[in-house]
Every structure is written in C-alpha cells, then in structure tokens.
Amino acid sequence: MIKFDLLILGDSGWGDELLFATVITILVSLSAMGLGIFIAIFTTWAKISGGIILKLISNFYTTVIRGIPELLVIYLIFFGGSAGIMYVAKIFGYNGYIELHAFTMGTISIGIISACYSSEVFRGAYNIIDKGQAEAAKSLGLSKIKIFIKVLAPQILRHALPGLGNVWQITLKDTALISVTGLVEIMRQTKVAANTTHSPFTFYLAAAILYLILTTFSSKIFNKLEDSSNKGIITT
Amino acid sequence: MDIELIITNFLIVFNGIDETIILVLLSLSLGFFISIFFALARISSIKLLSESIYYYIFVIRGTPLLVQIYLIYFGLGSLKPIRESFLWIVLKEPFWCGVIALVLNTVAYTTEIIRGGIQSVSKGQIESCKSLGMTRFTMYYKIILPVAFRQAFPAYGNEMILMVKATSLVSLTTYMEITGLARNIMSKTFAPVEAFIAAGSIYLFLNFLIVQFIKFLEWKYNPHLRLK
Numbered sequence: 001m002i003k004f005d006l007l008i009l010g011d012s013g014w015g016d017e018l019l020f021a022t023v024i025t026i027l028v029s030l031s032a033m034g035l036g037i038f039i040a041i042f043t044t045w046a047k048i049s050g051g052i053i054l055k056l057i058s059n060f061y062t063t064v065i066r067g068i069p070e071l072l073v074i075y076l077i078f079f080g081g082s083a084g085i086m087y088v089a090k091i092f093g094y095n096g097y098i099e100l101h102a103f104t105m106g107t108i109s110i111g112i113i114s115a116c117y118s119s120e121v122f123r124g125a126y127n128i129i130d131k132g133q134a135e136a137a138k139s140l141g142l143s144k145i146k147i148f149i150k151v152l153a154p155q156i157l158r159h160a161l162p163g164l165g166n167v168w169q170i171t172l173k174d175t176a177l178i179s180v181t182g183l184v185e186i187m188r189q190t191k192v193a194a195n196t197t198h199s200p201f202t203f204y205l206a207a208a209i210l211y212l213i214l215t216t217f218s219s220k221i222f223n224k225l226e227d228s229s230n231k232g233i234i235t236t
Numbered sequence: 237m238d239i240e241l242i243i244t245n246f247l248i249v250f251n252g253i254d255e256t257i258i259l260v261l262l263s264l265s266l267g268f269f270i271s272i273f274f275a276l277a278r279i280s281s282i283k284l285l286s287e288s289i290y291y292y293i294f295v296i297r298g299t300p301l302l303v304q305i306y307l308i309y310f311g312l313g314s315l316k317p318i319r320e321s322f323l324w325i326v327l328k329e330p331f332w333c334g335v336i337a338l339v340l341n342t343v344a345y346t347t348e349i350i351r352g353g354i355q356s357v358s359k360g361q362i363e364s365c366k367s368l369g370m371t372r373f374t375m376y377y378k379i380i381l382p383v384a385f386r387q388a389f390p391a392y393g394n395e396m397i398l399m400v401k402a403t404s405l406v407s408l409t410t411y412m413e414i415t416g417l418a419r420n421i422m423s424k425t426f427a428p429v430e431a432f433i434a435a436g437s438i439y440l441f442l443n444f445l446i447v448q449f450i451k452f453l454e455w456k457y458n459p460h461l462r463l464k
Contacts, residue, residue, distance in 0.1 A: 067397070067443040068436045069404030071415055080428035169297075176300035180408070187302060194310065201311035208299045208307060215298040 003202045006193070014193045014203070021189035022210055024103075028185060029172045031107045036114030036171065037164075043115065044122040062116040070113050070174050077109040078181045106178035106185075114171040121163030125156045158229045165222035169215055176211070186210050238430055245421050245434035253438060255413035259403040260442075263335050264396060267342035272381070274343060275350035289347065296344035302405055304340060309333040309409045334406035342399055349391045353384030386457045393450035397443050404439075414438055 009015040043061060046054040065073065081100045089098060100108075129152060137147040179187035190207040194200035278289040296304070312318050313327055326332045357380050365375040407416030418435035422428045455462070 064436070064440065067401075067440045069401040069415055069439060071404045071407070072418060072432060072435055072439070075415075075419055075422055076428050076432040078428075079422040079426065080432075083426075083428075173300040176302045177405075179302075187300070187306075191306070198314070200306070200314045204303060204307040204311040208295075208303045211300055211303060212295060212298040 002205065003197075003199050006197055006199060006202055007206055014189075014197075017189055017193065018186070018206060018210065021184055021186045022214070024183065025172075025175050025185040025210075026214070028103065028106050028110065028175050028178065028183070029168070032110035032114055032175065033168055033171050035107060035111030036118050036167070039111065039115035040118035040122055043119040044126065047119070047123055048126060058119070062119055065113060065116045070110075070177055071180070073113055074106075074109045074177055074180060077105050077112075081105050081108065102178075102181050102183035105181050106175065106183045110171060110174050110178060113174060114167060117167045117170060118164065121160050121167060122156060124163065125159035126152070128159050129155050158233075161222070161226050161229055165219065165226070168218060168222065172214060172218065173211065237433075238427065241425070241427055241430040242433050245418075245431050246437070248421060249414055249417045249431070249435045249438060252412060252414040252417045255411065256400070256403050256438075256442070259331075259334060259338065259406060259413065260396075260400055263338035263342055263403075264399055266335070267339045267346055267399075270339070270343050271346035271350055274347040275354060276376075278347055278351050279354060293344045293347060296341055301337065301341050301402055302408065305334065305337040305405055305409060308337050330406065330409040330411040333409060334403070334411055338399065338402060338406070341402065342395065345395050345398070346392065349388045349395060350384060352391070353386075353388035354380060356387045357383050382457075386454075389450055389454050389457070393446060396446045396450070400439065400442050400446065 005013065007013055007015050007018070009019075043058040046058040050058070082098060085100060086098050089096075133151055133155070134147055137151045142150065175185060176187040179185060179191065182188065184192075186207050190203040194203040197203070274289055274292075277285045278293075280286055308327070309330060312323075313333075318324060318327060326336075361379060361383065362375070365379050370378070403413060404415035407413055407419065410416075412420075414435050418431045421431040421434075425431070
C-alpha cells in the first residue's frame, strides 16, 4: 500500500524534492506570519486609538476576512493580484507589466488572513494590561513612543505569545492552500509526485506526516518561548 | 468595479448555496453527535480509550484539512482493496469524501470543546446529583451534558463558522459549491473582484446567521443571566 522506495533521497525517489518543498513551506509560513504581524500592529493600533474611520476600516477588514473562506481570498490574490499591483503602479506613473511571483502571492494572501487573527490576539493582550501602567509611565514624563516601546510592547508580547502560537499553527496549515497558485510547497510537490507515480496514498500520507512534524516541532518551540517569557512571573 | 457583473455573478454563485449548506449541516450534525461520545471517552478513566482519542485529535489538528481531503479522495480511492470493497460506493463520490473529511475534522475540534464544557461543570453539582441517588446515565443526561453544552456554545459557534469556511476546500475535489463556481467565473471573466464580492457576501451572510443563532441559543439557555 505504501511504497517506501518512492520516498528515498536521490534521483530515483522524491525524498529530496519533498524536503526542499518543506523548506519552502516553512519560508512562506514565516514570511506570511511576519507580514501578518506587521499588518496586525497597524490594525490593532487603529482599533485602539484610531479615529472613527480607521476603526471602521480595521473592524471591517478583520470581520470580512475572518468570515470568508481562505481559499476565496487566495483566488482573489491569485487571479487579481498582478492586475491590482499594475493598477496601483499606474497611479504612480509606471505603465509596464508586473507579474507577481507565486511566493509573493502566497505570502501576501496568507499574510492578509493571518493578520486578522494576530490583530485579535494583540487586542486581547492589550486589554489585559492594567491601564495604570500607561498612566504611571506618562506621569514619569515618558514620551508616547517610549511608553509603547518600553512599557506596553514587552507586556503585550508576553500576553500575546500563547495566542500567536495558535495563529502560527493556523498560518502553517493555511499554506497548504496556496498550492493552488502553483508554488511548489509540500502540498503542490506531493500532488505532482502523486500524479507522476500514480501512488497518491503514499504521497499524501507523507505530506500529512511532514505537516504533523512541523506543527509538533513548532508548538514545542512556542512552549519554550512562553516559559522563558514568563520567567520571574508567578502564573497560576 | 462593475455592479452589473456582480449581480450576474451573484446569481450564478447562488446556485451553489444548496451544496454548501448540505455539506455544513450534514457534517456539523454528524460531527456533534460523534463528538459527545468522543468527549466522554476522552475523560474516561480507561487509559487506552482516552489516549487513542487524544492521539486522534493530535493528528487531525496537526495536519491541514486539505491534506485530509486529498488523502481520502485521491489516496484511499487509489488503493485496490478499497476499490474492490463496498466502501468504493461511498468513496468514489467527491461529496461523501468531503463529508467524511469534514466530519473527521470537526469531531477533533468539537470533542475538545465539549470536554472543556464537561470539565467546567462545578463539583458541587455532581456531588448533589450523587447525593440524590441519580444513576450515572441520568446525571450525565439531565445535569452534566446540558450544563456543558451551555458553556460550550460560544466556542462551538466559532467551530460552526470554521466549518462553513472549510466546506470551500471540498471544491478542490470537483464538487461544485460556492467557491468552485466563483473560481470558474474568475478564470473565465478575469474579473476576480466581482466574483469575490458575490461569493464572499454569501459566506458572510451564512456566518452572520450562525452568529445570530448562537446568540439566540445563549439567550435561551442562560435565563438566569438575562436582564430583568
């Protein structure tokens, strides 16, 4: 049932291709997570201290993206990403043809999805922090930026870490969907291998195991990070 | 943006709403029913039972749903023993493969939700059940499970929304529901934004209904929390 000889490294097996695809999956997940956190910082800021319009926009963004299937968002970027970028470029006076690389499209679409979850996590973490802390920092004469960097951000990060761990798992699993754009990550590579060798069961099982290894391994890392960020703090 | 195109797209995409709703209802109801037993098994003192449920949840939650769907639809379908057995009647249909994958998936998440609900039932309630001389079955059926479900409503609402979104993946096994139809439009018209708005608004509406439904359930089963 399972053809192990197809999974060995080297020319006769698909092992090395699968390993390379795993690296791509990790890279896409990392960059999408990074982009997501970057966007989430802005949307969280807009939700907490932005004006009414900014609040509306960021709430609309997180509600809509979280209520729509990820696959639909990916199709939107996949079929419309290049056209959208060219449209924006035209406003700035550039009329050439721009084509987005599959890796970029994958990062953008997963990043947009991941940002919604991250921003909810950040908002929750911000709400936990005692309001007195910011007031105390203000009364000490710290500037707004200093208050954020020195007092609030480290605590937000500590409270957000468990939630971010969940977002990372979601992001990692969502990258399987960008195989539809043709980026050769685990899912795409196993599909190609399954179709060429006519043994889908072997390869999809291998993909499942690869994802399981990645999620297990990364949850271990997040547990370590949580432990080290809670040093000196009594947790119940 | 072309409003007329959005409306024509909407009418096309709307044909897929039956397929999506059937998938959601079938897998949610089957999944919920199985999850009750799985949750009871997960907290049982029989180690083999609770540990096997734990590993099942671990595997399902650690792998993408897409892999599970492909493994069932393409993977199992390619095995000779299965092709020759009675299972083939079910596994050759993309619809049933989708249902099986979605049920497997939702059971893993719902089991944990219900387990959390059961474990949040206060000790005093269980003790008073016992002091009243209730049998184990009556205690679970009349007291623990209803209270556990009430606790679990908000989390289960999230799971329902995730399931509505998850049905879109079944479109990758040639089953034509909302997302599948939207993809067809996108690749034909090259106007992705209009198709996205048409399909997305249906999903948003479905999820809006679920949120209202959960709010109603919470209101109905928490009469002691209502404002007088």
